[in-house]
Amino acid sequence: xxxxxxxxxxxxxxxxxxxxxxxxxxxxxxxxxxxxxxxxxxxxxxxxxxxxxxxxxxxxxxxxxxxxxxxxxxxxxxxxxxxxxxxxxxxxxxxxxxxxxxxxxxxxxxxxxxxxxxxxxxxxxxxxxxxxxxxxxxxxxxxxxxxxxxxxxxxxxxxxxxxxxxxxxxxxxxxxxxxxxxxxxxxxxxxxxxxxxxxxxxxxxxxxxxxxxxxxxxxxxxxxxxxxxxxxxxxxxxxxxxxxxxxxxxxxxxxxxxxxxxxxxxxxxxxxxxxxxxxxxxxxxxxxxxxxxxxxxxxxxxxxxxxxxxxxxxxxxxxxxxxxxxxxxxxxxxxxxxxxxxxxxxxxxxxxxxxxxxxxxxxxxxxxxxxxxxxxxxxxxxxxxxxxxxxxxxxxxxxxxxxxxxxxxxxxxxxxxxxxxxxxxxxxxxxxxxxxxxxxxxxxxxxxxxxxxxxxxxxxxxxxxxxxxxxxxxxxxxxxxxxxxxxxxxxxxxxxxxxxxxxxxxxxxxxxxxxxxxxxxxxxxxxxxxxxxxxxxxxxxxxxxxxxxxxxxxxxxx
Amino acid sequence: xxxxxxxxxxxxxxxxxxxxxxxxxxxxxxxxxxxxxxxxxxxxxxxxxxxxxxxxxxxxxxxxxxxxxxxxxxxxxxxxxxxxxxxxxxxxxxxxxxxxxxxxxxxxxxxxxxxxxxxxxxxxxxxxxxxxxxxxxxxxxxxxxxxxxxxxxxxxxxxxxxxxxxxxxxx
Ligand code: SF4
Numbered sequence: 129x130x131x132x133x134x135x136x137x138x139x140x141x142x143x144x145x146x147x148x149x150x151x152x153x154x155x156x157x158x159x160x161x162x163x164x165x166x167x168x169x170x171x172x173x174x175x176x177x178x179x180x181x182x183x184x185x186x187x188x189x190x191x192x193x194x195x196x197x198x199x200x201x202x203x204x205x206x207x208x209x210x211x212x213x214x215x216x217x218x219x220x221x222x223x224x225x226x227x228x229x230x231x232x233x234x235x236x237x238x239x240x241x242x243x244x245x246x247x248x249x250x251x252x253x254x255x256x257x258x259x260x261x262x263x264x265x266x267x268x269x270x271x272x273x274x275x276x277x278x279x280x281x282x283x284x285x286x287x288x289x290x291x292x293x294x295x296x297x298x299x300x301x302x303x304x305x306x307x308x309x310x311x312x313x314x315x316x317x318x319x320x321x322x323x324x325x326x327x328x329x330x331x332x333x334x335x336x337x338x339x340x341x342x343x344x345x346x347x348x349x350x351x352x353x354x355x356x357x358x359x360x361x362x363x364x365x366x367x368x369x370x371x372x373x374x375x376x377x378x379x380x381x382x383x384x385x386x387x388x389x390x391x392x393x394x395x396x397x398x399x400x401x402x403x404x405x406x407x408x409x410x411x412x413x414x415x416x417x418x419x420x421x422x423x424x425x426x427x428x429x430x431x432x433x434x435x436x437x438x439x440x441x442x443x444x445x446x447x448x449x450x451x452x453x454x455x456x457x458x459x460x461x462x463x464x465x466x467x468x469x470x471x472x473x474x475x476x477x478x479x480x481x482x483x484x485x486x487x488x489x490x491x492x493x494x495x496x497x498x499x500x501x502x503x504x505x506x507x508x509x510x511x512x513x514x515x516x517x518x519x520x521x522x523x524x525x526x527x528x529x530x531x532x533x534x535x536x537x538x539x540x541x542x543x544x545x546x547x548x549x550x551x552x553x554x555x556x557x558x559x560x561x562x563x564x565x566x567x568x569x570x571x572x573x574x575x576x577x578x579x580x581x582x583x584x585x586x587x588x589x590x591x592x593x594x595x596x597x598x599x600x601x602x603x604x605x606x607x608x609x610x611x612x613x614x615x616x617x618x619x620x621x622x623x624x625x626x627x628x629x630x631x632x633x634x635x636x637x638x639x640x641x642x643x644x645x646x647x648x649x650x651x652x653x654x655x656x657x658x659x660x661x662x663x664x665x666x667x668x669x670x671x672x673x674x675x676x677x678x679x680x681x682x683x684x685x686x
Numbered sequence: 687x688x689x690x691x692x693x694x695x696x697x698x699x700x701x702x703x704x705x706x707x708x709x710x711x712x713x714x715x716x717x718x719x720x721x722x723x724x725x726x727x728x729x730x731x732x733x734x735x736x737x738x739x740x741x742x743x744x745x746x747x748x749x750x751x752x753x754x755x756x757x758x759x760x761x762x763x764x765x766x767x768x769x770x771x772x773x774x775x776x777x778x779x780x781x782x783x784x785x786x787x788x789x790x791x792x793x794x795x796x797x798x799x800x801x802x803x804x805x806x807x808x809x810x811x812x813x814x815x816x817x818x819x820x821x822x823x824x825x826x827x828x829x830x831x832x833x834x835x836x837x838x839x840x841x842x843x844x845x846x847x848x849x850x851x852x853x854x855x856x857x
Contacts (some may be wrong), residue, residue: 146834285811287831289776
């Protein structure tokens with residue numbers, strides 16, 4: 129993973145000092161609320177319903193055991209002992225004191241972490257596939273490019289004061305686990321035809337713009353194919369300049385780049401960007417082979433000691449222990465390296481707000497990453513922990529330890545692996561609570577013995593149309609709405625965030641909190657009644673359309 | 687009275703101004719940068735004419751709004767002001783970058799309107815050379831926040847080379 133050199137370290141140390149001074153000036157009355165708001169947002173500090181919330185950047189979801197231990201320390205020392213994994217691979221602390229934030233940032237800087245640009249109208253933390261670098265199906269480890277984008281976008285002189293927040297995602301695998309279709313910029317990296325990445329030839333990028341969720345969900349438009357890697361930053365510069373100059377600033381709901389792309393049409397937008405880029409192509413910001421190679425070296429795979437007989441041990445463990453077998457089937461993914469596996473530690477046991485983890489769990493995960501891997505941890509946008517390098521014959525041990533700490537639930541991608549925003553319990557923008565809804569659904573499904581038989585179902589919940597819970601791309605999406613001061617929920621079906629991304633369609637009138645469970649049950653019953661053999665939920669919804677679901681849900685009311 | 691904080695002193699002729707040398711680096715942060723900058727502080731607001739009324743003969747600076755396009759005529763002005771409707775409106779940053787890098791403008795670019803001290807380091811790196819600091823903002827704070835970082839990752843108007851081309855970075 130990336131390790132800071134003295135340049136990086138100096139920069140974040142100066143960032144801490146800078147922010148400390150801004151906080152001091154605010155507390156001394158030299159900065160108004162509005163002025164300080166803009167400054168603190170560029171350092172991840174929101175003022176929420178109950179207290180400030182600090183969002184710490186976990187660049188592209190990769191962190192070391194040492195860094196995770198520091199997060200545990202921060203949870204214990206400055207917060208109430210827990211943190212919340214966000215849908216953008218970051219971690220949020222809900223109870224810090226505004227006065228103590230500079231100290232938290234100083235602690236983070238000790239382990240090469242920061243909160244720069246995790247909120248505000250600027251380029252946010254770049255995200256990627258949580259399996260980057262280890263997935264068996266991967267063509268390119270996208271993280272070196274993510275780090276190049278991170279450095280380029282950090283305190284960019286021209287692009288830190290955009291019309292609206294700006295999110296970039298990169299993936300290097302044919303199966304899109306980074307949701308590049310619903311980002312402001314989505315990048316698919318791949319090796320030049322007939323060549324292998326990092327050995328010969330230059331990687332290429334396909335670039336999509338204007339995807340996004342929120343009020344107006346849109347799938348991104350492809351505006352560039354096969355861009356050679358050296359042009360990455362200059363091409364991004366061209367896109368950002370067009371957006372910064374022409375994106376709307378009069379209405380915050382129309383300020384995202386997707387609205388500009390739609391207004392100009394994707395072809396018109398592309399023409400503007402290409403014109404701008406014609407002045408920037410081959411300028412000094414063009415990446416050098418040395419810089420790309422330096423970045424790649426940071427992400428060189430570890431030397432994997434061979435695990436003789438690992439596959440046999442694992443097979444025997446699975447045979448002996450059916451619950452372990454089920455967990456392996458769901459939560460363990462194929463690794464590039466024979467004898468190794470990728471483990472998803474579910475942070476969605478029933479009864480805990482999805483993505484909430486306490487300091488003991490963080491310490492334990494940090495320890496397992498060292499004991500069973502090479503000291504590296506990932507955060508997924510599904511709000512789970514991932515251990516990228518576990519020897520296959522150690523899985524059983526790991527699972528037993530994880531279970532003891534509530535991290536061994538076998539539910540990855542199942543209906544109880546719910547993506548959920550903080551909602552009305554924490555967020556001042558919410559129309560409705562989301563955490564209790566997630567919990568009620570988990571509780572309900574847990575009691576059904578067919579949970580596993582349902583197979584993969586993504587349920588995504590947002591407390592308002594800002595869509596932090598990505599409800600548009602949930603197979604089942606749940607959106608909190610306000611009906612005359614009461615909490616209601618709008619249900620949609622058929623959303624999906626992968627390669628064949630689609631946006632969910634609303635099934636009908638919104639329902640009250642009490643009715644949500646019955647509606648979910650109706651949807652699942654309809655699926656079970658109509659599915660053909662082992663047809664997936666998503667496939668079934670796509671084949672049937674909304675009608676049969678509608679009929680079932682609203683029949684009783686009629 | 688707003689105060690004009692100027693990094694480059696006089697801008698008599700675009701052709702001979704300090705920026706014409708090619709490397710758009712103002713004297714800050716020089717060893718005695720603080721005093722150099724202070725020398726550039728004057729109480730007099732620059733004389734400006736709105737873009738619509740400006741002529742090359744008027745002898746005054748031209749005032750642009752953040753959503754104006756660059757008109758080649760303005761490049762003859764010895765001073766171009768960009769008026770910020772709100773301190774966090776980033777359009778003025780791109781406009782200044784275009785003036786410097788695309789059109790080679792070498793005169794003074796002054797930020798006017800809602801100029802906030804915490805924006806100065808961005809403005810400076812986008813090619814602004816003067817700032818009309820509003821009355822209610824402190825000049826001392828403005829000076830102390832002019833350069834909060836000793837170096838940056840990216841290229842900018844005042845540092846055309848990104849860090850990865852200038853310094854050996856650790857692997
Ligand atoms: S979706 Fe709305 S309620 Fe949920 S976290 Fe985002 S802004 Fe808050």
